[in-house]
Amino acid sequence: MRQRDAGGKCVPVYDPRGIVEAESRIVAPRVTDLNGLRLGIMDNTKWNANKLLRRTRDLLQQKFTFAEVNYYRKESFSRIAADELIRRIAAGNDVALTAIGD
Secondary structure (H helix, E strand, C coil): CEEECCCCCEEECCCCCCCCCCCCCCCCCCCCCCCCCEEEEEECCCCCHHHHHHHHHHHHHHHCCCCEEEEEECCCCCCCCCHHHHHHHHHHCCEEEEECCC
């Protein structure tokens, strides 16, 4: 695309948004009630994530009664969670919570 500057000269203008291509995926159905569910919490090891997750857990436990609350930590905040950890969280919990605590 081109636009004219104040002097009438054409200058190129670039669109920084680019093009995003994404594959469509089916998402899991949303739960309507957390009571009686198993809550999995994954700490990504960011500096304040643990504090944020514990406080969120405490607030949730004031409102809901969970069958279990399971806590997990991934190896490093700068790496994706290992496939085995994701599988354990998915297999052992009904809902999962994670957060970035910057």
